[in-house]
Amino acid sequence: MKTNQALPVKKNEQYTVTIEDLTFEGLGVAKINGYPLFIENALPGEKMDIKVLKTGKSFGYGKVLKQLTSSEDRVPVKNDNYTRVGIAPLQHIRYQAQLDFKKQQVENVMKRIAKMPDVPVLDTLGMKDPWGYRNKAQIPVRKIEGQLTTGFFRKNSHDLVPIENFYIQDPKIDQTILAVRDVMRKYGVKPYNEKENIGNLRHIMVRRGYYTGEIMIVLVTRTAKLFPKSKIIPDILEAVPETVSIVQNINTKRTNTILGNDAIVLHGEDHYKDKLMGHTFEISHRSFYQVNPTQTEKLYQKVLDFADLKGDETVIDAYCGIGTITLALAEKAKKVYGIEIIEPAVADAKLNAEMNGIDNVEYQVGASEDIMLEWSKEKREADLLVVDPPRKGLEKQFIDAVLQMQPTKMVYVSCNPATLARDLALLAEGGYDVKQVQPVDLFPQTPHVETIVLLQRADS
Ligand SMILES: C[S@@+](CC[C@H](N)C(=O)[O-])C[C@H]1O[C@@H](n2cnc3c(N)ncnc32)[C@H](O)[C@@H]1O
8 A cells, every 4th residue: 555654745834935937838836855745836936735535656735825925927717717627827928038938848858868968959939819619619518507518627536617709719718619519508408417428419510711711510419409499509500600510529438538320410511611821621620620729820830931842842740631731832843742641631632632733742541650661662762751640759660660761851741749749759869850940829828839840861
């Protein structure tokens, strides 16, 4: 049995501490006789009275009882709840300090994980107004005080905290969620009860085109029933006239995954349109589409700057989603090959290329690690490889295939600095030099950081 006897702190005891650092999640770090405590809403330099909430073998968690001094990076918060539910855990930090914090996160992993202490990291590209940026929301629905209610889950739980204004979302999305909630209340639709696995409406997803204003609404239900559809749909359309698509997604499973496998289109088709870098995209309810449109354009522009294409290159865009980066690259290259694992996303990608009159792209459905292995065995060549993998980064098999194929240049777009740094170390070992590292803030008020890295084959 574990015992806490040797620890220098005791659960539920109070201490006065000075915050020394921030974790990568933005929690303040205080040390008591070398034992780290992680504390929400606490900034380096601040002195605070705290209470120990939880102790583990090598670290614990504390809670601020009284803030005794204030950092110059502290700003007033929009709402305490937003830290608690994880919507805006950095909301108490001045925006420039958030950008500096993100740069430091990337510098840390470049030193500690990639073992590249000398590679300079550029300043984080930030937003002018770092609020109201999200073009997509997935909002849980539960019964609170007898009523169908929308909000957000308290961190590490499924307790719903009612929230009407999310601040980080496009305000039109907030309004749409409330309008849909009211229609659901009017017709007595039953909110999902997870414990007993009864009730029906689990989530409301809303996506909005930043340039087009088109709205897609997805009602995620536990069963295929939704009554009375013939009234619900016209009511939603009346309340939110910009709606071009309403989809019912059915998720019968007891799971944390939001979307189920089956869907019924209730209005329009299973897509809405938006624009990015001057191209129009049709986006279906399952497709990945970056959530911060203006910052995404900055990100893609950086990818193009790093790629520095002259027009005669062959390019591979792995993990291409619906082809947003692919089309931006296609305008500057001879040919671009996109690889994506989700079939409907590839169907969207093909349609999007056609819709934009772009004919020098080809898409392949499959796992990037398998397709790249196949292509490297076929001795295919590429001048540039762009990768934009999910948080877990690149598979070892993918990296091995890259080292076989040896594209001259690589641009790595990453949403997870730790896996990025791990992969960069392997690519460096295989003969690639890291030339540029650019963090971009796609998720203001949260600790997430996106990074773009330019790599070049050392012998090229
Ligand atoms: C971070 S998103 C990037 C999408 C696109 N580049 C964009 O900016 O919109 C990652 C994409 O990789 C896809 N994906 C995940 N694992 C994959 C794999 N093993 N092979 C190919 N695609 C994969 C996901 O479906 C998703 O579309």
